[in-house]
Amino acid sequence: MAEFLSLKDAVKTLINDGDTVALEGFTHLIPFAAGHEIIRQGKRDLTLIRMTPDLVYDQMIGAGCAKKLIFSWGGNPGVGSLHRMRDAVQSGWPQPLELVEHSHAAMANAYEAGAAGLPLAVLRGYIGSDLPMVNDQIKFIECPFTGERLAAVPSVRPDVTVIHAQRADRKGNVLVEGIVGVQKEAVLAAKRSIVTVEEIVDDLGASVNACVIPSWAITAIAVAERGAAPSYALGYYERNNAFYKEWDAIARDRELFQAWLQENVFEKGAA
Amino acid sequence: MTIEFTSSEMMSITAARALTNDMTCFVGIGLPSEAANLARLTHAPDITLIYESGTLQTAPDVLPLSIGDGELCSSALTTVSVPEMFRYWLQGGHISVGFLGTAQIDRYANLNTTLIGDYRNPKVRLPGGGGAPEIATNAKEVFITVKHSKRTFVKDVDFITTVGFGRDGKARDNVPNIGRGPTVVITDLCILKPDPETKELVVTSLHPGVTREQVIEATGWEIRFAEQLETTPEPTDEELTVLRELKARTDAHHAGN
Numbered sequence: 001m002a003e004f005l006s007l008k009d010a011v012k013t014l015i016n017d018g019d020t021v022a023l024e025g026f027t028h029l030i031p032f033a034a035g036h037e038i039i040r041q042g043k044r045d046l047t048l049i050r051m052t053p054d055l056v057y058d059q060m061i062g063a064g065c066a067k068k069l070i071f072s073w074g075g076n077p078g079v080g081s082l083h084r085m086r087d088a089v090q091s092g093w094p095q096p097l098e099l100v101e102h103s104h105a106a107m108a109n110a111y112e113a114g115a116a117g118l119p120l121a122v123l124r125g126y127i128g129s130d131l132p133m134v135n136d137q138i139k140f141i142e143c144p145f146t147g148e149r150l151a152a153v154p155s156v157r158p159d160v161t162v163i164h165a166q167r168a169d170r171k172g173n174v175l176v177e178g179i180v181g182v183q184k185e186a187v188l189a190a191k192r193s194i195v196t197v198e199e200i201v202d203d204l205g206a207s208v209n210a211c212v213i214p215s216w217a218i219t220a221i222a223v224a225e226r227g228a229a230p231s232y233a234l235g236y237y238e239r240n241n242a243f244y245k246e247w248d249a250i251a252r253d254r255e256l257f258q259a260w261l262q263e264n265v266f267e268k269g270a271a
Numbered sequence: 272m273t274i275e276f277t278s279s280e281m282m283s284i285t286a287a288r289a290l291t292n293d294m295t296c297f298v299g300i301g302l303p304s305e306a307a308n309l310a311r312l313t314h315a316p317d318i319t320l321i322y323e324s325g326t327l328q329t330a331p332d333v334l335p336l337s338i339g340d341g342e343l344c345s346s347a348l349t350t351v352s353v354p355e356m357f358r359y360w361l362q363g364g365h366i367s368v369g370f371l372g373t374a375q376i377d378r379y380a381n382l383n384t385t386l387i388g389d390y391r392n393p394k395v396r397l398p399g400g401g402g403a404p405e406i407a408t409n410a411k412e413v414f415i416t417v418k419h420s421k422r423t424f425v426k427d428v429d430f431i432t433t434v435g436f437g438r439d440g441k442a443r444d445n446v447p448n449i450g451r452g453p454t455v456v457i458t459d460l461c462i463l464k465p466d467p468e469t470k471e472l473v474v475t476s477l478h479p480g481v482t483r484e485q486v487i488e489a490t491g492w493e494i495r496f497a498e499q500l501e502t503t504p505e506p507t508d509e510e511l512t513v514l515r516e517l518k519a520r521t522d523a524h525h526a527g528n
Contacts (some may be wrong), residue, residue: 026324026353027339051353051403075398079302086396087380104323105357105405106440106525112354116285124362127408128381128434128442134390148447179324179339182353211352234341239527241336 002172002195003155003220007227008269010194010220012036015046019159022049022190023056024111026181027077028234031164032056032106034196036265039063049158051107051182055230055247056084060263061097062257068098072107076251079244083251090149093254101135113155126150154162161190165205165213165227166235168197172215175204179232180211187213196224198236203237274511276386277417278459281478283309283514284371284506286416286457288440293515295319296368297406300338303370303518306457312513321360323402325351330498334521345407357402361409369410369450371403373417375428378471378492379442380415380435380453382407383428390430403433419458419489440470460486461523462503465493 005013015021015038023031035056038046047068055076060066062084074082088097097167102110109121122141132138132151141152162181165176175194176183187193195218205211224235230240250260276284286306290296292315298307300322311318311330317395324339328348335343344350351360360366374397374445382403388394408505413435417423427438434442435453444447448455456463474486475497487494506514 027337028324028341028344071399073399073401077339078335081396081398089396090393101399103400103404104353104402108354108357112358123358124448125405126411127404128431128437128447129400129404130385130431131404153450177348178341178344179326180352181325181339184352185354197347232341234344238341239337241340244336245525 002215002221004172005222007033007037007196007222007224008061008075010222011041014171014192014194014220017041017043017262018045020047020049022156022158022161022186024050024161024163024183024186025231026051026179026227027054027227028179028181028232029164029183030054030056030175030231031157031162031196031227032229032231034164034194035164039261039265043252048175049156051087051104052077053082053085055082055244058247058251059261060085061085062251063261063265064094066097067095068100069257070100072104076244076247079248083248084257087254091204100130100137102138102153103129103131104202105150105185106110107156108182110153110156111185111189114157115185118145118155120152120154122152123149147152156186156189158186158190160194162194162196163187164224164233165194166197166233167199167201167205168221169201169234172218172219172221173204174213174215174218175206176211176213184211186212194220194222194225196222198225198227198233206226274508276506276511278478279364280416280506280514281415281503282457282459282509285462285478287313287510289414289455289457290315290318290368292317294367295321295365296370297321297323297410299371299403300335302372303414304334306368306416308517309510310349312517313510321366323353323356324358326355327351327360332520333524334336334517336525355365357405359493361405364409366406366410367412369413371406371413371415371433373415375423375425376415376417376456377425377428377435379437379440380433380456380470380472381428381437381466382415382432383430385430385432387429400432401519407433407435407452408449410450412451415453415456417456417458419460419486421489421491422488424492429441436465436470447454460489471495473497474500476503478503479505
């Protein structure tokens with residue numbers, strides 16, 4: 001059964017320096033509150049996994065939490081580049097960042113294979129792309145039945161997955177609604193998991209085929225109101241598109257970024 | 272035609288016209304999304320639009336800023352997980368057109384969204400592949416829309432993120448279960464199509480008022496023109512009005528109004 005913890009205690013007890021950590025949420029339900037708590041606790045040398053690094057990893061990378069990033073699209077959606085990520089890759093600031101780069105299809109397949117307990121995922125992918133030349137985690141295999149050449153990538157098996165969801169019930173069952181991304185797969189693929197939620201309710205109000213993650217498949221649940229902002233939680237609040245645009249200027253400048261971090265992360269405690 | 276139009280509007284409207292009512296289109300964010308929704312709001316009301324965030328058959332009232340805006344989900348027939356999107360709907364063969372943008376494109380319509388320069392020592396690091404590498408091979412055909420400039424239209428891309436026809440035009444030959452690849456590229460100056468034999472991009476239509484010299488100047492290789500070079504029809508008043516209203520709604524929405 002999932003344990004109810006404060007976000008501070010969940011991050012403290014479940015995430016260690018050097019861990020492989022996935023904070024998932026495909027443009028929706030991005031676990032920003034948890035990312036900020038990881039920054040505040042000064043976690044270091046993390047291997048970060050995420051299909052779309054988004055602002056949350058830009059912030060964690062800029063704060064010096066990460067040594068390696070496994071990803072498939074690293075931009076500020078609709079706005080431009082992630083400048084903290086770019087600074088780490090191009091100039092090694094605040095520390096060098098190793099990139100392991102995939103396509104979305106490969107990452108999605110790799111999470112699913114992780115959830116399924118398999119060592120690898122197989123897909124019809126990477127044909128004609130240069131990505132296999134720069135990522136030794138991409139191989140090609142021959143289908144034993146048809147002889148077709150198919151791409152293979154290792155499954156994703158994080159030490160810890162962190163996701164944000166709309167709500168949990170008092171037993172710790174979690175409902176994820178809307179764009180569900182790879183969150184269920186990411187939780188099931190991981191050794192440990194933290195789910196932050198907007199609220200805890202008596203009844204999830206889930207329809208029979210809803211995306212519900214049972215309490216016994218989750219390690220810890222922490223309440224984090226507006227925990228996905230400036231991304232959004234369907235049914236609770238909208239995406240703060242204006243902030244996504246403002247981030248471009250903040251992240252371009254190391255000093256502006258550090259001032260932002262001080263004011264908005266370090267000087268604010270976790271709920 | 273009574274309304275003046277810009278080259279960007281000409282591009283979006285021409286790109287929209289490439290789509291038809293019976294298509295199932297896997298839509299990239301940015302220019303492709305603008306064109307696809309314009310098509311839906313004008314001549315192709317029943318077109319099926321799919322975004323990689325899992326939203327099937329969506330009909331947003333404003334253009335999404337990100338690939339997973341709430342608007343896409345709320346207005347969709349249904350929303351599936353991202354693994355299901357890529358495995359069942361794309362790889363499973365249900366997509367007729369993949370509609371992509373790019374940072375760099377070369378004469379064989381290979382796309383680079385990874386980096387400028389050397390991979391281990393990049394001059395400019397770009398976002399990466401996202402869904403494009405598999406959209407380009409698993410969709411039955413690919414449309415590309417991108418602004419025309421020498422920086423974008425290069426002889427050989429620095430990095431093939433997403434294959435068009437490879438370094439020699441032959442990357443799709445004898446590969447089983449692969450789509451036809453790029454069939455049209457729409458820019459703010461012209462329409463290009465791959466030569467049926469060599470697969471090299473050839474200009475087939477110039478937008479109104481655009482000269483051959485302008486296209487030559489904005490292209491990083493010795494661009495060829497079709498023998499039967501056409502002039503792209505001008506936007507209609509209706510197309511311009513719908514596009515401008517869509518963009519105004521979108522700007523107001525994303526400014527938080």
